[in-house]
Amino acid sequence: MAPTYKAPPAYAITSVDNALRIAAMLQLEGALTVSEVSSRLGVATSTAHRLLQMLVYRDFAVQDPDRSYRAGPVLELAAHSQSAAAKLRAAALPYLHRLVGILQESANLTVRTGSTVRFVASVESAQALRVGNREGMVFPAHRTSGGLVLLADLSPDDFTALYAPNRFAEHPDDRPDVDALVAALARARRAGFAVNNGQSEKGVIAVGVPVRDGGGTAVAALSVSMPSVRYEKESLPSYVGHLRAVAAELERELR
Known part of the structure; x- marks a missing residue:
């Protein structure tokens, strides 16, 4: 034609x-x-x-x-949105709505590109005081709960290469404290989830878990975010439990 x-x-x-x-x-x-x-x-x-x-x-x-x-x-x-990010977003949206209905907090799906994460889907809570829609936004991976669980899935060699000093030669202040990040990732790896307390945005707390493909690789992260004034530490197991349950359903659909 x-x-x-x-x-x-x-x-x-x-x-x-x-x-x-x-x-x-x-x-x-x-x-x-x-x-x-x-x-x-x-x-x-x-x-x-x-x-x-x-x-x-x-x-x-x-x-x-x-x-x-x-x-x-x-x-x-x-470049690969049709095969990855777009399909993930379409599959995840119903589950994000379900999370919002259960937890009454905003829910997000993120994917990692290098040392950054992009919010590819976001559903806002209906509460008057809430975390707004972040769809399309990009953050340093180490500053988000979803980014932490995705970084925790990297091999030691891949992590070292990703945060090598030469990659931040132009903007050295953007390079995180690598030792502190390694410790945070070890905690996230052991726990299977990560918490971001004001690292990406002051006054916001988020909890994230990985979404894995059939081979066990973390391809995305599900998270809920809320104003810090409403967060109660004793509710963390509930947040994590619901996130894991919904992530497991999403993983089954993706497979």
Whole structure:
């Protein structure tokens, strides 16, 4: 079938078009420098730099230590969204609604890309004071309950490579205290769940458990999040029990 010609929209926005073209180039071609983007788009270097920085801000791109840019978490997930993230989201939504109905707190599904996690599905609690919808948001994995249980599933070699100092050369302050993180992951591995007390957002507590595929690999995490003023430590076993039960049902459906 011959390709269909698409006329440009009547009110084309050049900056949006250029940003989308850059995103496509990064995903399809790999890393690019500012000067290469400038040349390809026929724009000034300063314009190319501003566009790339906006893509970095929205997680469509990341900047490497050599100052080149490559596809970011959003595009990395999109590359296999139909086979992984999109299917996970569709399968998980009914279970998230069930968790909210049982626990009366907001529920989330997260997946990991490198040292970050993305919330691919989120269902809000109906309570007036609640944690809002986080769908589409990206956080450092070590700062979320779901991220901790996913990191805990890594082999020692994979973990070491992921948090090697050279990966944070451009932004060394983003590298966590590795010794403290190793200890936290050991606790999460033993317990089978993780708790995030204000690490991703002040005043918010979350509890997360892994969702595993047929081979036992953690492919996602289920979590519930709530305002810290409503959290009671003695209720933790209840949160974990319900999360594990719902995660087990989701795992059976995914298989």
